[in-house]
Amino acid sequence: MTAETETPAKGSLKHLPITLFATVMGLAGLSLALHMAETQFGWPPLASRVALWLTMADFAVVAALYVLKSLRFQAAVAGEWGHPVRMAFFPAISISLMLIATAMLPTMPGIASWVWSIGALAQAGLTLAVISGWIGRRPFQPMHISPAWFIPAVGNVVAPIAGIPLGFVELSWLFFATGMVFWIVLLTLVMNRLIFHDPLPGRLLPTLAILIAPPAVGFLAWLQLNGGALDPFARVLFYTAITFTAIVVVQARGFVKLPFALSFWALSFPVAALTIATFRYANLSGSQAHVALAAVFLAALVLIVAGLIARTGVAAVRDEICQPE
Template sequence: MSQTPPRIMPKPFNAPPKGLWRATPPAIFPPIMGLMGLGLAWRNAAKVIPGAPAWIGEMLLGAFSLLYLFALLTYVAKVVRRPAVMAEDLRILPGRAGLAAGADTGFLFAAALVPYSASLAKTVLVLSLMALTVVALLILRSFALGPAEQRRVTPAWHLSFVGYILAPLSAVPLGWIGLSQFIYMTTLPIALAIWLISVLQVLKADVPAPLRPLLAIHIAPLSLFGIVSVLLGYNSAAAGFGLIAITLLVIGILGTPYLIKAGFSALWGAFTFPLAAFANLMFAVASVSPGAFRLIGGLELVAATLIIVYIASKIMQIWMRGKLSKATNAATV
């Protein structure tokens, strides 16, 4: 009596490849950028708010730095398997924003390291400058080779082409004043152009609901130019940036139902680092112009802590469940 051979099931269509970190999504970096900014905000709060504990900022920076290094390791492992996968990730908006945020976070990591090791902070700063330059050049290449729709200006352009303004956060304390002044003067016109084009685009057509969280990014470079203005001694400019940032934050709060209409997604990571940057701006301006800035910064920091940790934890959970790469169309190897 012959036995029926066992049935061999076909391989599932589009099955994820086996192996560790083959589909690491760049979308993990924006919320980590927000967390690192949050740690710096708590560090800076201790400098201007009497009684604010200094240990909170250092504890948060230590924990979030480890998270950043782990996320960086997982993405590098993916690129090492097939370097071309990086260019594939840059073909889509979440990939471009995520990889730029990954490089930008390196600047925040360098700033966190300054009080502990100047040499290590300088090394991280230089590596971050190189990383962001590579990402920016690859994005420009993707724009040149891809469809015209890719070249539409979005708030995420700030991360790729204005993100250098984060470098002075560590460069100025390390004594690299000339470099910081050069970055300030060259990135400000780029940011102004992105803001202007973005306004004109919004006046012509409404932003699709799923992409509206990206509008929050506009406040991040504004806050950073204010912070760097303080570091470079441009105190009048810093106060001006501070007042504009407060106005935009109020508009953003009032427009929250509009911004989150599409529901939660990985793009909510775009809310995190602008909230952290705003708090840092308030404390920076308060250091040279005490008054309402310190109070506003303290209140916003408490709210930002709750919001940033909530958004980052949700995105990290989606990543740990293996669903973030599919949700953001991340490339796999």
């Protein structure tokens, strides 16, 4: 029996997508957003801890399955690495680790330091590998570009959020500088593609939400790097995230008509980052309007993640996830 004619179970493993790590990012973002809400409203730290353990379990399962896929189906993994969209999702692995480390900080700082270090090392390697793949291996066309290309840049900007409290100051600045520069470059490319070329295909339309993540995460990282001051640059980053949110909301009516795909998980982490950023902005500015706005974002996040979990479960039961495209 060859690698191409295995049993159905093995065949499903072969098509396990790297995009599944987006579920970990979404759940980690939910845990962090719930922790912010618990702090803001004085709630007991129960929901955020449950979400954190769910996140860690999800990461363990997805990572184990993907390692197994890597051992059995190297050609399939190479195919995902060569895919112009899926390649950008590989840093979701390292981002997930750094987000888990951030969520661990309040209760498990020692473990968080190790998890962050592993995630940061992986992020550095994957950033160089992805950018090298973009530059040197093959020509890309405008239709290959999508907001998913922001993911490697977002990973670098995530690093300082836990890196500064853990004492990795210079590394945090390095990651932040790299992420912000490439965000600006990629923003130009992505907007050019969205405005002047064919619309995104249906399966990629939910990735528009990723536009929100870089400025929202950048706002949180900048607060860590500058000592928590709500300076003009912080305000620019926050309100850029708000502007992109409005753009995505206007476009969101097109999402409703689409059949479910794992790309819908692209909605979760950006909304989580926006929620956390809005809570932070509210605390620093003393604005009750921003507290109310953060509560609205949190409610939307909970509904989005709950719906995604339910729909992913249905898709898994129907064997709709690990299928060839």
